[in-house]
Amino acid sequence: MTFHGQSDKQILETLGSRLREYRLRMNLTQDDMAERAGLSSSTIKGLEAGRGRLDSLVAALRVLRRLEALEAFLPAPAVSPMQLATHGKQRKRARASNNTKTVKESSVKGTPKAQTSKIKKRDKPEW
Numbered sequence: 001m002t003f004h005g006q007s008d009k010q011i012l013e014t015l016g017s018r019l020r021e022y023r024l025r026m027n028l029t030q031d032d033m034a035e036r037a038g039l040s041s042s043t044i045k046g047l048e049a050g051r052g053r054l055d056s057l058v059a060a061l062r063v064l065r066r067l068e069a070l071e072a073f074l075p076a077p078a079v080s081p082m083q084l085a086t087h088g089k090q091r092k093r094a095r096a097s098n099n100t101k102t103v104k105e106s107s108v109k110g111t112p113k114a115q116t117s118k119i120k121k122r123d124k125p126e127w
Contacts, residue, residue, distance in 0.1 A: 012050030020048040022064045036063045 003011050023033050023044075030044045037044070037059040046052045047060055061067050 009050065014050075016048045016050040019060060019064070022066060023048075026064060028063075033060065033063055 003014070006014070023030070028036075030048075031041050033039075034041045034044045037056075039056055039059055043052060043056050044060065047056055058067075058070070061069060
């Protein structure tokens with residue numbers, strides 16, 4: 001299954017549904033899982049409905065013995081050989097692009113906004 005065609009809400013609901021399936025495979029009630037994770041039953045219900053906080057999700061995954069899924073979910077980024085050759089070290093922060101700087105500088109000089117808005121804001125997808 002791919003998440004590319006789904007809205008954020010649909011993705012969260014899918015993840016919640018998967019949590020529920022893993023919980024049921026381990027034959028745990030929501031109350032049992034909540035107790036083992038140190039969370040409230042309503043927090044578990046929220047996670048399974050696609051709502052919740054990251055720390056609650058990690059606690060639930062720990063109970064379900066699925067923490068390894070986090071590594072597949074968001075693996076540690078590798079240092080690019082080109083980055084090492086160019087900078088000699090791993091980057092710690094990003095720098096604003098020249099286009100952004102130009103727009104900010106020109107808006108300070110009194111240029112009308114219509115002329116300075118070269119950067120297009122990303123539209124929300126219509127799912």
